[in-house]
Amino acid sequence: MEVVLVLALVVLLGTTGVESRTAQVYEYFEYPAMSCRTHSASLTDFGGVGDGTTSNTKAFQAAIDHLGQYASDGGSQLFVPPGKWLTGSFNLTTSHFTLYLHKDAVLLASQDESEWSVIEPLPSYGRGRDTTGGRFISLIYGTNLTDVVLTGDNGTIDGQGGLWWEKFRKGDLKYTRPYLIEIMYSENVQISHLTLINSPSWNVHPVYSSNVLVQGLTILAPVTSPNTDGINPDSCTNTRIEDCYIVSGDDCVAVKSGWDEYGIAYGMPTKQLVIRRLTCISPDSAVIALGSEMSGGIQDVRAEDIVAINSESGVRIKTAVGRGGFVKDIYVRGMTMKTMKWAFWMTGNYGSHADDNYDPNALPVIQNINYHDVVAENVTMAAKLEGISGDPFTGICISNVTIELAKKAKKVPWNCTDIAGISSGVVPRPCDLLPDQGQEKMTACNFPEDSLPIDNVQAQICTYKRKYL
Ligand SMILES: *[C@@H]1O[C@H](CO)[C@@H](O)[C@H](O)[C@H]1NC(C)=O
Ligand SMILES: *[C@@H]1O[C@H](CO)[C@@H](O)[C@H](O)[C@H]1NC(C)=O
Ligand SMILES: *[C@@H]1O[C@H](CO)[C@@H](O)[C@H](O)[C@H]1NC(C)=O
Numbered sequence: 001m002e003v004v005l006v007l008a009l010v011v012l013l014g015t016t017g018v019e020s021r022t023a024q025v026y027e028y029f030e031y032p033a034m035s036c037r038t039h040s041a042s043l044t045d046f047g048g049v050g051d052g053t054t055s056n057t058k059a060f061q062a063a064i065d066h067l068g069q070y071a072s073d074g075g076s077q078l079f080v081p082p083g084k085w086l087t088g089s090f091n092l093t094t095s096h097f098t099l100y101l102h103k104d105a106v107l108l109a110s111q112d113e114s115e116w117s118v119i120e121p122l123p124s125y126g127r128g129r130d131t132t133g134g135r136f137i138s139l140i141y142g143t144n145l146t147d148v149v150l151t152g153d154n155g156t157i158d159g160q161g162g163l164w165w166e167k168f169r170k171g172d173l174k175y176t177r178p179y180l181i182e183i184m185y186s187e188n189v190q191i192s193h194l195t196l197i198n199s200p201s202w203n204v205h206p207v208y209s210s211n212v213l214v215q216g217l218t219i220l221a222p223v224t225s226p227n228t229d230g231i232n233p234d235s236c237t238n239t240r241i242e243d244c245y246i247v248s249g250d251d252c253v254a255v256k257s258g259w260d261e262y263g264i265a266y267g268m269p270t271k272q273l274v275i276r277r278l279t280c281i282s283p284d285s286a287v288i289a290l291g292s293e294m295s296g297g298i299q300d301v302r303a304e305d306i307v308a309i310n311s312e313s314g315v316r317i318k319t320a321v322g323r324g325g326f327v328k329d330i331y332v333r334g335m336t337m338k339t340m341k342w343a344f345w346m347t348g349n350y351g352s353h354a355d356d357n358y359d360p361n362a363l364p365v366i367q368n369i370n371y372h373d374v375v376a377e378n379v380t381m382a383a384k385l386e387g388i389s390g391d392p393f394t395g396i397c398i399s400n401v402t403i404e405l406a407k408k409a410k411k412v413p414w415n416c417t418d419i420a421g422i423s424s425g426v427v428p429r430p431c432d433l434l435p436d437q438g439q440e441k442m443t444a445c446n447f448p449e450d451s452l453p454i455d456n457v458q459a460q461i462c463t464y465k466r467k468y469l
Protein backbone atom coordinates (compact mmCIF):
# COMPACT_ATOMS: atom_id res chain seq x y z
CA MET A 1 0.00 0.00 0.00
CA GLU A 2 2.69 2.44 1.02
CA VAL A 3 4.81 1.58 -2.01
CA VAL A 4 1.91 2.29 -4.36
CA LEU A 5 1.36 5.65 -2.71
CA VAL A 6 5.00 6.64 -3.02
CA LEU A 7 5.06 5.66 -6.69
CA ALA A 8 1.93 7.66 -7.39
CA LEU A 9 3.40 10.72 -5.68
CA VAL A 10 6.61 10.47 -7.63
CA VAL A 11 4.67 10.46 -10.87
CA LEU A 12 2.51 13.39 -9.83
CA LEU A 13 5.32 15.57 -8.56
CA GLY A 14 7.52 15.07 -11.61
CA THR A 15 10.30 12.61 -12.06
CA THR A 16 13.71 12.41 -13.52
CA GLY A 17 14.14 9.14 -15.25
CA VAL A 18 16.70 7.59 -17.44
CA GLU A 19 15.21 4.62 -19.15
CA SER A 20 17.65 2.25 -20.75
CA ARG A 21 16.84 0.00 -23.69
CA THR A 22 19.36 -2.01 -25.68
CA ALA A 23 20.78 0.90 -27.66
CA GLN A 24 18.64 3.88 -26.69
CA VAL A 25 18.54 6.04 -23.62
CA TYR A 26 15.63 8.31 -22.87
CA GLU A 27 15.40 11.29 -20.64
CA TYR A 28 11.95 11.75 -19.32
CA PHE A 29 10.46 14.46 -17.12
CA GLU A 30 7.04 15.35 -15.94
CA TYR A 31 6.19 18.75 -14.56
CA PRO A 32 3.11 20.81 -13.82
CA ALA A 33 2.42 23.84 -16.02
CA MET A 34 -0.41 26.06 -17.23
CA SER A 35 0.10 24.65 -20.73
CA CYS A 36 2.12 21.86 -22.33
CA ARG A 37 4.11 22.00 -25.58
CA THR A 38 4.33 19.94 -28.75
CA HIS A 39 7.95 20.66 -29.74
CA SER A 40 11.12 20.22 -27.67
CA ALA A 41 14.80 20.99 -27.92
CA SER A 42 17.81 20.92 -25.64
CA LEU A 43 20.27 23.77 -25.17
CA THR A 44 23.02 21.39 -26.32
CA ASP A 45 21.34 21.19 -29.76
CA PHE A 46 22.35 24.83 -30.18
CA GLY A 47 25.95 24.56 -29.10
CA GLY A 48 25.43 25.03 -25.38
CA VAL A 49 28.40 24.06 -23.21
CA GLY A 50 27.77 23.52 -19.51
CA ASP A 51 31.34 23.87 -18.26
CA GLY A 52 30.81 27.04 -16.22
CA THR A 53 33.20 29.11 -18.33
CA THR A 54 31.91 29.11 -21.91
CA SER A 55 29.33 31.81 -22.62
CA ASN A 56 25.98 30.36 -23.65
CA THR A 57 24.28 33.64 -24.47
CA LYS A 58 24.28 32.88 -28.20
CA ALA A 59 23.13 29.29 -27.66
CA PHE A 60 20.17 30.39 -25.53
CA GLN A 61 19.19 33.11 -27.95
CA ALA A 62 19.58 30.87 -31.02
CA ALA A 63 17.54 28.10 -29.40
CA ILE A 64 14.67 30.37 -28.41
CA ASP A 65 14.66 32.23 -31.73
CA HIS A 66 14.58 28.88 -33.55
CA LEU A 67 11.76 27.51 -31.41
CA GLY A 68 9.72 30.62 -32.22
CA GLN A 69 8.60 28.93 -35.45
CA TYR A 70 6.40 26.59 -33.37
CA ALA A 71 4.48 29.30 -31.55
CA SER A 72 1.34 28.63 -33.59
CA ASP A 73 1.99 24.88 -33.86
CA GLY A 74 1.60 23.67 -30.30
CA GLY A 75 4.42 25.72 -28.80
CA SER A 76 7.85 24.61 -27.69
CA GLN A 77 9.99 23.81 -24.68
CA LEU A 78 13.70 24.31 -24.23
CA PHE A 79 15.44 21.90 -21.88
CA VAL A 80 18.52 22.94 -19.94
CA PRO A 81 20.44 19.78 -18.94
CA PRO A 82 22.61 19.27 -15.86
CA GLY A 83 25.65 21.54 -15.95
CA LYS A 84 26.85 25.04 -15.23
CA TRP A 85 25.64 27.29 -18.00
CA LEU A 86 27.33 30.65 -17.96
CA THR A 87 25.22 33.18 -19.83
CA GLY A 88 24.59 36.84 -20.37
CA SER A 89 21.09 38.17 -20.76
CA PHE A 90 18.83 36.54 -23.32
CA ASN A 91 15.33 37.33 -24.55
CA LEU A 92 12.22 35.23 -24.61
CA THR A 93 11.34 36.09 -28.18
CA THR A 94 8.39 33.74 -28.57
CA SER A 95 5.00 33.08 -27.03
CA HIS A 96 3.76 29.59 -26.14
CA PHE A 97 7.19 28.75 -24.83
CA THR A 98 8.58 26.89 -21.80
CA LEU A 99 12.08 27.05 -20.39
CA TYR A 100 12.70 23.97 -18.24
CA LEU A 101 15.74 23.61 -15.97
CA HIS A 102 16.89 20.17 -14.88
CA LYS A 103 17.38 19.95 -11.10
CA ASP A 104 21.16 19.93 -11.59
CA ALA A 105 21.18 22.76 -14.13
CA VAL A 106 22.68 26.02 -12.91
CA LEU A 107 22.42 29.16 -15.00
CA LEU A 108 25.36 31.35 -14.04
CA ALA A 109 24.76 35.00 -14.84
CA SER A 110 27.70 36.63 -16.55
CA GLN A 111 29.48 39.36 -14.62
CA ASP A 112 30.69 40.95 -17.85
CA GLU A 113 28.71 44.18 -18.36
CA SER A 114 29.00 43.86 -22.14
CA GLU A 115 26.74 40.78 -21.91
CA TRP A 116 23.91 43.01 -20.69
CA SER A 117 22.32 45.53 -23.01
CA VAL A 118 20.93 48.75 -21.62
CA ILE A 119 17.21 49.36 -22.04
CA GLU A 120 14.87 52.28 -21.47
CA PRO A 121 13.54 53.00 -17.98
CA LEU A 122 10.04 51.78 -17.28
CA PRO A 123 7.49 54.44 -18.27
CA SER A 124 5.84 54.24 -14.84
CA TYR A 125 9.17 54.97 -13.11
CA GLY A 126 10.69 57.60 -15.40
CA ARG A 127 14.19 56.45 -14.52
CA GLY A 128 16.09 53.40 -13.33
CA ARG A 129 15.78 52.48 -9.68
CA ASP A 130 19.52 52.83 -8.96
CA THR A 131 20.44 55.61 -11.37
CA THR A 132 18.70 58.11 -13.61
CA GLY A 133 18.42 57.01 -17.23
CA GLY A 134 18.55 53.47 -18.57
CA ARG A 135 18.90 50.12 -16.89
CA PHE A 136 20.64 46.86 -17.57
CA ILE A 137 18.24 44.35 -19.07
CA SER A 138 17.35 41.39 -16.85
CA LEU A 139 19.03 38.00 -17.19
CA ILE A 140 15.87 36.46 -18.61
CA TYR A 141 13.78 39.12 -20.33
CA GLY A 142 10.49 38.83 -22.16
CA THR A 143 8.05 41.42 -23.44
CA ASN A 144 4.71 41.34 -25.28
CA LEU A 145 4.25 37.60 -24.85
CA THR A 146 1.36 35.25 -24.29
CA ASP A 147 1.73 31.95 -22.46
CA VAL A 148 5.29 31.66 -21.20
CA VAL A 149 6.50 29.22 -18.55
CA LEU A 150 9.83 29.36 -16.73
CA THR A 151 10.11 26.27 -14.60
CA GLY A 152 12.21 23.30 -13.61
CA ASP A 153 12.80 20.67 -11.04
CA ASN A 154 14.14 23.32 -8.64
CA GLY A 155 17.00 24.03 -11.06
CA THR A 156 19.08 27.06 -10.16
CA ILE A 157 19.59 30.53 -11.55
CA ASP A 158 22.63 32.08 -9.90
CA GLY A 159 22.81 35.84 -10.45
CA GLN A 160 26.43 35.98 -9.17
CA GLY A 161 25.40 39.32 -7.70
CA GLY A 162 28.47 39.94 -5.51
CA LEU A 163 30.26 42.07 -8.06
CA TRP A 164 27.11 44.10 -8.80
CA TRP A 165 26.47 44.75 -5.09
CA GLU A 166 30.05 45.92 -4.75
CA LYS A 167 29.78 48.28 -7.73
CA PHE A 168 26.44 49.57 -6.45
CA ARG A 169 27.86 50.30 -2.99
CA LYS A 170 30.82 52.11 -4.48
CA GLY A 171 28.61 54.14 -6.83
CA ASP A 172 30.45 52.65 -9.80
CA LEU A 173 27.38 51.85 -11.90
CA LYS A 174 26.24 53.96 -14.83
CA TYR A 175 22.94 52.11 -15.07
CA THR A 176 20.46 50.38 -12.78
CA ARG A 177 21.42 46.82 -11.86
CA PRO A 178 19.76 43.94 -13.72
CA TYR A 179 17.01 41.75 -12.30
CA LEU A 180 17.02 37.98 -12.74
CA ILE A 181 13.65 37.65 -14.48
CA GLU A 182 11.55 40.44 -15.95
CA ILE A 183 8.40 39.84 -17.96
CA MET A 184 6.70 42.93 -19.38
CA TYR A 185 3.38 43.49 -21.18
CA SER A 186 2.55 39.81 -21.12
CA GLU A 187 -0.28 37.50 -20.15
CA ASN A 188 -0.47 33.93 -18.92
CA VAL A 189 2.93 33.76 -17.30
CA GLN A 190 4.17 31.00 -15.00
CA ILE A 191 7.39 31.17 -13.02
CA SER A 192 7.72 28.11 -10.82
CA HIS A 193 9.89 25.50 -9.13
CA LEU A 194 13.16 27.29 -9.51
CA THR A 195 15.91 28.21 -7.08
CA LEU A 196 17.08 31.79 -7.52
CA ILE A 197 20.23 32.84 -5.75
CA ASN A 198 22.32 35.99 -5.46
CA SER A 199 20.43 38.24 -7.83
CA PRO A 200 22.23 41.51 -8.64
CA SER A 201 19.00 43.26 -7.52
CA TRP A 202 15.30 42.27 -7.63
CA ASN A 203 14.66 38.61 -8.42
CA VAL A 204 11.32 38.28 -10.18
CA HIS A 205 9.65 41.28 -11.78
CA PRO A 206 6.40 40.81 -13.68
CA VAL A 207 5.32 44.25 -14.88
CA TYR A 208 2.33 45.51 -16.92
CA SER A 209 1.17 41.90 -17.11
CA SER A 210 -1.86 39.81 -16.22
CA ASN A 211 -2.58 36.22 -15.23
CA VAL A 212 0.72 35.61 -13.52
CA LEU A 213 1.37 32.45 -11.54
CA VAL A 214 4.43 32.27 -9.28
CA GLN A 215 4.82 28.97 -7.45
CA GLY A 216 7.38 27.04 -5.48
CA LEU A 217 10.28 29.45 -5.78
CA THR A 218 13.19 29.30 -3.38
CA ILE A 219 14.91 32.68 -3.41
CA LEU A 220 18.12 33.17 -1.47
CA ALA A 221 20.48 36.11 -1.10
CA PRO A 222 22.62 37.34 1.78
CA VAL A 223 20.45 39.39 4.13
CA THR A 224 22.99 42.19 3.76
CA SER A 225 22.77 42.32 -0.06
CA PRO A 226 21.26 45.55 -1.46
CA ASN A 227 17.74 45.52 -2.97
CA THR A 228 17.53 41.77 -3.49
CA ASP A 229 13.71 41.86 -3.32
CA GLY A 230 12.13 38.46 -3.89
CA ILE A 231 9.03 38.89 -6.04
CA ASN A 232 7.80 42.28 -7.23
CA PRO A 233 4.43 42.27 -8.98
CA ASP A 234 4.29 45.72 -10.55
CA SER A 235 1.23 47.13 -12.34
CA CYS A 236 -0.06 43.56 -12.74
CA THR A 237 -3.61 42.21 -12.64
CA ASN A 238 -4.58 38.76 -11.46
CA THR A 239 -1.41 37.35 -9.90
CA ARG A 240 -1.01 34.35 -7.61
CA ILE A 241 2.14 33.82 -5.58
CA GLU A 242 2.22 30.63 -3.53
CA ASP A 243 4.52 28.19 -1.75
CA CYS A 244 7.60 30.36 -1.89
CA TYR A 245 10.51 30.47 0.53
CA ILE A 246 12.50 33.67 0.49
CA VAL A 247 15.55 34.86 2.41
CA SER A 248 16.79 38.18 1.15
CA GLY A 249 18.31 41.57 1.76
CA ASP A 250 15.11 43.43 0.96
CA ASP A 251 11.33 42.86 0.94
CA CYS A 252 10.37 39.22 0.28
CA VAL A 253 7.40 40.38 -1.80
CA ALA A 254 7.14 44.03 -2.84
CA VAL A 255 3.91 45.05 -4.50
CA LYS A 256 4.41 48.06 -6.76
CA SER A 257 2.76 50.25 -9.41
CA GLY A 258 5.09 53.05 -10.49
CA TRP A 259 6.79 56.01 -8.95
CA ASP A 260 5.47 59.51 -8.22
CA GLU A 261 4.45 61.60 -11.26
CA TYR A 262 5.49 58.84 -13.68
CA GLY A 263 3.37 56.22 -11.96
CA ILE A 264 0.43 58.61 -11.64
CA ALA A 265 0.58 59.42 -15.36
CA TYR A 266 0.90 55.76 -16.34
CA GLY A 267 -2.00 54.91 -14.03
CA MET A 268 -1.76 51.11 -14.03
CA PRO A 269 -2.55 49.52 -10.66
CA THR A 270 -1.58 46.17 -9.24
CA LYS A 271 -4.82 44.45 -8.35
CA GLN A 272 -6.29 41.02 -7.71
CA LEU A 273 -3.18 39.67 -6.07
CA VAL A 274 -3.16 36.46 -4.04
CA ILE A 275 -0.17 35.61 -1.83
CA ARG A 276 -0.34 32.40 0.14
CA ARG A 277 2.00 30.05 1.99
CA LEU A 278 4.94 32.41 1.90
CA THR A 279 7.86 31.92 4.28
CA CYS A 280 10.13 34.91 4.64
CA ILE A 281 13.33 35.88 6.42
CA SER A 282 14.29 39.51 5.87
CA PRO A 283 15.91 41.12 8.92
CA ASP A 284 16.01 44.63 7.45
CA SER A 285 12.82 44.66 5.41
CA ALA A 286 9.21 43.61 5.11
CA VAL A 287 7.64 40.24 4.52
CA ILE A 288 5.19 41.89 2.12
CA ALA A 289 5.66 45.56 1.26
CA LEU A 290 2.91 47.55 -0.41
CA GLY A 291 4.93 50.31 -2.12
CA SER A 292 6.82 52.35 -1.74
CA GLU A 293 6.28 52.85 -5.49
CA MET A 294 2.47 52.61 -5.52
CA SER A 295 1.51 55.64 -7.61
CA GLY A 296 -0.63 53.63 -10.04
CA GLY A 297 -2.52 52.15 -7.08
CA ILE A 298 -2.68 48.81 -5.28
CA GLN A 299 -6.06 47.18 -4.75
CA ASP A 300 -7.46 43.84 -3.68
CA VAL A 301 -4.50 42.01 -2.19
CA ARG A 302 -5.29 38.77 -0.34
CA ALA A 303 -2.46 37.36 1.75
CA GLU A 304 -2.85 34.25 3.87
CA ASP A 305 -0.79 31.62 5.64
CA ILE A 306 2.32 33.72 5.93
CA VAL A 307 5.27 32.75 8.10
CA ALA A 308 7.90 35.31 8.99
CA ILE A 309 11.07 34.74 10.97
CA ASN A 310 13.59 37.36 11.95
CA SER A 311 12.14 40.08 9.75
CA GLU A 312 11.78 43.80 10.26
CA SER A 313 8.02 44.01 9.69
CA GLY A 314 5.05 42.03 8.42
CA VAL A 315 2.71 43.44 5.76
CA ARG A 316 3.96 46.99 5.53
CA ILE A 317 2.55 50.02 3.73
CA LYS A 318 5.15 52.42 2.41
CA THR A 319 4.10 55.67 0.81
CA ALA A 320 4.75 59.41 0.79
CA VAL A 321 3.36 62.78 -0.14
CA GLY A 322 3.79 63.06 -3.92
CA ARG A 323 3.06 59.39 -4.61
CA GLY A 324 -0.67 59.86 -5.26
CA GLY A 325 -2.36 56.56 -6.08
CA PHE A 326 -3.97 54.32 -3.49
CA VAL A 327 -3.56 51.22 -1.36
CA LYS A 328 -7.00 49.82 -0.65
CA ASP A 329 -8.87 46.60 0.05
CA ILE A 330 -5.96 44.76 1.58
CA TYR A 331 -6.78 41.51 3.39
CA VAL A 332 -4.31 39.57 5.51
CA ARG A 333 -5.36 36.40 7.29
CA GLY A 334 -3.20 33.92 9.19
CA MET A 335 0.27 35.23 9.91
CA THR A 336 2.81 33.67 12.25
CA MET A 337 5.79 35.83 13.07
CA LYS A 338 8.82 35.27 15.23
CA THR A 339 11.48 37.83 16.10
CA MET A 340 10.21 41.00 14.51
CA LYS A 341 10.97 44.66 14.99
CA TRP A 342 7.37 45.67 14.19
CA ALA A 343 4.41 43.33 13.75
CA PHE A 344 2.51 46.14 11.97
CA TRP A 345 4.08 49.07 10.20
CA MET A 346 2.68 51.80 7.99
CA THR A 347 4.82 54.66 6.83
CA GLY A 348 3.43 57.84 5.31
CA ASN A 349 6.71 59.70 4.99
CA TYR A 350 8.79 57.18 3.10
CA GLY A 351 10.27 59.91 0.86
CA SER A 352 12.49 58.39 -1.83
CA HIS A 353 11.33 60.43 -4.81
CA ALA A 354 12.10 59.79 -8.48
CA ASP A 355 13.08 63.46 -8.85
CA ASP A 356 12.09 66.87 -7.57
CA ASN A 357 9.15 67.24 -9.93
CA TYR A 358 6.69 65.26 -7.85
CA ASP A 359 3.39 66.97 -7.06
CA PRO A 360 3.24 67.88 -3.34
CA ASN A 361 -0.55 67.81 -3.62
CA ALA A 362 -0.58 64.20 -4.84
CA LEU A 363 -1.67 62.45 -1.66
CA PRO A 364 -2.05 58.65 -1.53
CA VAL A 365 -5.39 57.20 -0.44
CA ILE A 366 -4.88 54.40 2.09
CA GLN A 367 -8.15 52.67 2.92
CA ASN A 368 -9.69 49.40 4.10
CA ILE A 369 -6.67 47.53 5.43
CA ASN A 370 -7.50 44.30 7.29
CA TYR A 371 -5.34 42.09 9.47
CA HIS A 372 -6.91 39.00 11.01
CA ASP A 373 -5.59 35.96 12.93
CA VAL A 374 -2.02 36.99 13.66
CA VAL A 375 0.33 35.48 16.22
CA ALA A 376 3.71 37.07 16.81
CA GLU A 377 6.41 36.51 19.37
CA ASN A 378 9.63 38.22 20.36
CA VAL A 379 8.46 41.53 18.91
CA THR A 380 10.25 44.78 19.72
CA MET A 381 7.26 47.03 19.04
CA ALA A 382 3.73 45.88 18.22
CA ALA A 383 2.90 48.62 15.74
CA LYS A 384 4.01 51.87 14.27
CA LEU A 385 1.12 53.20 12.22
CA GLU A 386 1.97 56.55 10.81
CA GLY A 387 -0.44 58.17 8.34
CA ILE A 388 -0.06 61.54 6.68
CA SER A 389 -1.15 64.71 8.42
CA GLY A 390 -4.32 65.92 6.64
CA ASP A 391 -4.50 62.59 4.77
CA PRO A 392 -5.20 59.91 7.38
CA PHE A 393 -5.05 56.20 6.58
CA THR A 394 -8.60 54.95 7.23
CA GLY A 395 -10.58 51.77 7.60
CA ILE A 396 -7.81 49.91 9.38
CA CYS A 397 -9.16 46.77 11.02
CA ILE A 398 -7.04 44.55 13.23
CA SER A 399 -8.61 41.53 14.92
CA ASN A 400 -7.66 38.31 16.70
CA VAL A 401 -4.02 39.23 17.17
CA THR A 402 -1.66 38.09 19.90
CA ILE A 403 1.71 39.77 20.09
CA GLU A 404 4.21 38.60 22.65
CA LEU A 405 6.73 41.36 23.20
CA ALA A 406 10.46 40.79 23.45
CA LYS A 407 12.32 41.21 26.73
CA LYS A 408 13.87 44.39 25.38
CA ALA A 409 10.61 45.72 23.94
CA LYS A 410 9.77 49.40 23.59
CA LYS A 411 7.78 50.76 26.56
CA VAL A 412 4.86 51.92 24.41
CA PRO A 413 3.93 48.97 22.16
CA TRP A 414 1.61 50.91 19.81
CA ASN A 415 2.31 54.28 18.25
CA CYS A 416 -0.39 55.58 15.91
CA THR A 417 -0.68 58.93 14.19
CA ASP A 418 -3.09 60.08 11.44
CA ILE A 419 -4.90 56.78 11.15
CA ALA A 420 -8.45 55.57 11.87
CA GLY A 421 -9.98 52.17 12.35
CA ILE A 422 -11.05 49.52 14.83
CA SER A 423 -9.68 46.54 16.67
CA SER A 424 -11.03 43.44 18.37
CA GLY A 425 -9.34 40.76 20.40
CA VAL A 426 -5.89 42.32 20.11
CA VAL A 427 -3.15 41.87 22.72
CA PRO A 428 -1.41 44.06 23.80
CA ARG A 429 -4.15 46.68 23.83
CA PRO A 430 -3.94 48.80 20.65
CA CYS A 431 -3.66 52.58 20.45
CA ASP A 432 -6.74 54.73 21.06
CA LEU A 433 -7.12 55.41 17.32
CA LEU A 434 -8.10 51.74 16.92
CA PRO A 435 -10.87 51.48 19.54
CA ASP A 436 -11.61 47.98 20.81
CA GLN A 437 -14.95 46.59 19.63
CA GLY A 438 -14.95 43.78 22.19
CA GLN A 439 -14.29 40.08 21.91
CA GLU A 440 -17.57 39.42 20.07
CA LYS A 441 -16.21 41.27 17.02
CA MET A 442 -13.21 38.92 16.78
CA THR A 443 -14.14 38.00 13.24
CA ALA A 444 -14.22 41.61 12.05
CA CYS A 445 -11.70 42.51 9.35
CA ASN A 446 -13.33 40.37 6.70
CA PHE A 447 -11.51 38.33 4.10
CA PRO A 448 -13.27 38.05 0.73
CA GLU A 449 -15.15 34.81 0.20
CA ASP A 450 -15.25 34.96 -3.59
CA SER A 451 -12.37 33.64 -5.68
CA LEU A 452 -10.33 35.58 -8.20
CA PRO A 453 -9.87 34.39 -11.80
CA ILE A 454 -6.26 33.44 -11.05
CA ASP A 455 -7.49 31.05 -8.34
CA ASN A 456 -9.10 28.96 -11.07
CA VAL A 457 -5.96 28.49 -13.15
CA GLN A 458 -5.00 24.83 -12.99
CA ALA A 459 -1.73 23.17 -13.86
CA GLN A 460 -1.60 20.23 -16.23
CA ILE A 461 1.09 17.57 -16.13
CA CYS A 462 3.43 18.13 -19.06
CA THR A 463 6.17 15.80 -20.25
CA TYR A 464 9.53 16.13 -21.84
CA LYS A 465 10.98 13.05 -23.47
CA ARG A 466 14.18 12.86 -25.37
CA LYS A 467 16.30 10.14 -26.81
CA TYR A 468 20.03 10.58 -26.65
CA LEU A 469 23.03 8.51 -27.57
C1 LIG B 1 17.29 41.46 -26.11
O1 LIG B 1 16.47 42.57 -26.44
C2 LIG B 1 17.08 43.81 -26.17
C3 LIG B 1 16.09 44.94 -26.39
O2 LIG B 1 14.84 44.54 -26.69
C4 LIG B 1 18.29 43.97 -27.03
O3 LIG B 1 18.92 45.20 -26.74
C5 LIG B 1 19.25 42.82 -26.75
O4 LIG B 1 20.36 42.89 -27.61
C6 LIG B 1 18.58 41.48 -26.91
N1 LIG B 1 19.47 40.44 -26.44
C7 LIG B 1 19.95 39.48 -27.21
C8 LIG B 1 20.85 38.49 -26.57
O5 LIG B 1 19.66 39.37 -28.40
C1 LIG C 1 4.35 45.92 -26.26
O1 LIG C 1 3.07 46.26 -25.74
C2 LIG C 1 2.99 47.61 -25.33
C3 LIG C 1 1.67 47.80 -24.63
O2 LIG C 1 0.65 47.26 -25.38
C4 LIG C 1 3.18 48.51 -26.55
O3 LIG C 1 3.12 49.86 -26.15
C5 LIG C 1 4.53 48.23 -27.17
O4 LIG C 1 4.68 48.96 -28.35
C6 LIG C 1 4.68 46.74 -27.47
N1 LIG C 1 6.07 46.48 -27.84
C7 LIG C 1 6.42 45.67 -28.81
C8 LIG C 1 7.88 45.47 -28.99
O5 LIG C 1 5.59 45.10 -29.52
C1 LIG D 1 11.72 21.68 -4.65
O1 LIG D 1 11.80 22.60 -3.59
C2 LIG D 1 10.70 22.58 -2.71
C3 LIG D 1 10.85 23.70 -1.73
O2 LIG D 1 12.07 23.65 -1.10
C4 LIG D 1 10.63 21.22 -2.03
O3 LIG D 1 9.50 21.16 -1.19
C5 LIG D 1 10.51 20.16 -3.10
O4 LIG D 1 10.55 18.89 -2.50
C6 LIG D 1 11.65 20.27 -4.10
N1 LIG D 1 11.41 19.33 -5.19
C7 LIG D 1 12.36 18.55 -5.65
C8 LIG D 1 11.95 17.64 -6.77
O5 LIG D 1 13.49 18.55 -5.23
Ligand SMILES: *[C@@H]1O[C@H](CO)[C@@H](O)[C@H](O)[C@H]1NC(C)=O
Pocket (backbone or CB within 6 Å): 339, 340, 378, 380, 406
Ligand atom coordinates in the same frame (compact mmCIF):
# COMPACT_ATOMS: atom_id res chain seq x y z
C1 LIG E 1 14.43 37.69 20.22
O1 LIG E 1 14.83 38.76 19.39
C2 LIG E 1 16.16 39.20 19.61
C3 LIG E 1 16.38 40.39 18.64
O2 LIG E 1 15.45 41.36 18.86
C4 LIG E 1 17.12 38.08 19.32
O3 LIG E 1 18.44 38.52 19.58
C5 LIG E 1 16.79 36.89 20.21
O4 LIG E 1 17.61 35.80 19.87
C6 LIG E 1 15.34 36.49 20.03
N1 LIG E 1 14.97 35.46 20.97
C7 LIG E 1 14.40 34.32 20.62
C8 LIG E 1 14.04 33.39 21.74
O5 LIG E 1 14.15 34.01 19.46
Ligand SMILES: *[C@@H]1O[C@H](CO)[C@@H](O)[C@H](O)[C@H]1NC(C)=O
Pocket (backbone or CB within 6 Å): 334, 373, 374, 375, 400, 442, 443
Ligand atom coordinates in the same frame (compact mmCIF):
# COMPACT_ATOMS: atom_id res chain seq x y z
C1 LIG F 1 -7.78 33.48 15.93
O1 LIG F 1 -6.59 33.15 15.25
C2 LIG F 1 -6.14 31.82 15.48
C3 LIG F 1 -4.85 31.63 14.70
O2 LIG F 1 -3.98 32.66 14.95
C4 LIG F 1 -7.18 30.83 15.02
O3 LIG F 1 -6.75 29.53 15.29
C5 LIG F 1 -8.50 31.12 15.69
O4 LIG F 1 -9.50 30.27 15.15
C6 LIG F 1 -8.91 32.57 15.48
N1 LIG F 1 -10.11 32.86 16.23
C7 LIG F 1 -11.19 33.39 15.69
C8 LIG F 1 -12.33 33.67 16.59
O5 LIG F 1 -11.27 33.68 14.49
Ligand SMILES: *[C@@H]1O[C@H](CO)[C@@H](O)[C@H](O)[C@H]1NC(C)=O
Pocket (backbone or CB within 6 Å): 386, 412, 415, 416, 417
Ligand atom coordinates in the same frame (compact mmCIF):
# COMPACT_ATOMS: atom_id res chain seq x y z
C1 LIG G 1 5.32 58.03 17.77
O1 LIG G 1 5.53 58.30 16.40
C2 LIG G 1 5.69 59.70 16.13
C3 LIG G 1 5.66 59.88 14.63
O2 LIG G 1 6.46 58.95 13.96
C4 LIG G 1 6.96 60.17 16.79
O3 LIG G 1 7.17 61.53 16.52
C5 LIG G 1 6.86 59.92 18.30
O4 LIG G 1 8.08 60.25 18.92
C6 LIG G 1 6.52 58.49 18.60
N1 LIG G 1 6.21 58.33 20.01
C7 LIG G 1 6.72 57.36 20.76
C8 LIG G 1 6.28 57.34 22.17
O5 LIG G 1 7.52 56.53 20.31
